[in-house]
Amino acid sequence: QQQVKQSPQSLIVQKGGISIINCAYENTAFDYFPWYQQFPGKGPALLIAIRPDVSEKKEGRFTISFNKSAKQFSLHIMDSQPGDSATYFCAARKLGFNTDKLIFGTGTRLQVFP
Amino acid sequence: KAGVTQTPRYLIKTRGQQVTLSCSPISGHRSVSWYQQTPGQGLQFLFEYFSETQRNKGNFPGRFSGRQFSNSRSEMNVSTLELGDSALYLCASSLRGVITDTQYFGPGTRLTVL
Numbered sequence: 017q018q019q020v021k022q023s024p025q026s027l028i029v030q031k032g033g034i035s036i037i038n039c040a041y042e043n044t045a046f047d048y049f050p051w052y053q054q055f056p057g058k059g060p061a062l063l064i065a066i067r068p069d070v071s072e073k074k075e076g077r078f079t080i081s082f083n084k085s086a087k088q089f090s091l092h093i094m095d096s097q098p099g100d101s102a103t104y105f106c107a108a109r110k111l112g113f114n115t116d117k118l119i120f121g122t123g124t125r126l127q128v129f130p
Numbered sequence: 131k132a133g134v135t136q137t138p139r140y141l142i143k144t145r146g147q148q149v150t151l152s153c154s155p156i157s158g159h160r161s162v163s164w165y166q167q168t169p170g171q172g173l174q175f176l177f178e179y180f181s182e183t184q185r186n187k188g189n190f191p192g193r194f195s196g197r198q199f200s201n202s203r204s205e206m207n208v209s210t211l212e213l214g215d216s217a218l219y220l221c222a223s224s225l226r227g228v229i230t231d232t233q234y235f236g237p238g239t240r241l242t243v244l
Binding site for chain 2: 058059116119
């Protein structure tokens, strides 16, 4: 049973544009929502993460928006660059459980063209 | 500081064989998790270890097993390989395995089952 739904599956953006990737979750026990970036031949790397006690978190060109009531969160990449071309995964993790287990979305392949 | 290392990077096996994959976490990290990544299923949690104890296990058959040694290095084993086991196997480590710790992924082991 997929617990984190991610869309779109793929995204093509022009350089300088805004890339937006959306995720929705079902389990209200989730309390930590990271985004990972993966380049071909590499493992995923943490990009940015948010806890549901805040509605937005920004780090450089990357922003997470979080809507707890709708159980949705999204990644915005401002001023997208060709170097941002990668696969992005949202994930969720349960608070209060003694575990590192991450539930991942299905991934979004982002291509940024110059 | 060296990152998470995984060996071997590539592996080709035939159906029915067994395989052992190795993961060396970042120095000082005590929590190690394993994930299977396939185009169809995405990133699926296999299991995690903390201080040599399995703390959580995903929904995989008993053919998938793992262990962690006293130096935090971990191995996973797949017995009686099936074609569907072809995947990228990722290992991730974190310092203490608590929610505020970042998980760092290795580059993965690409397993091909013929």
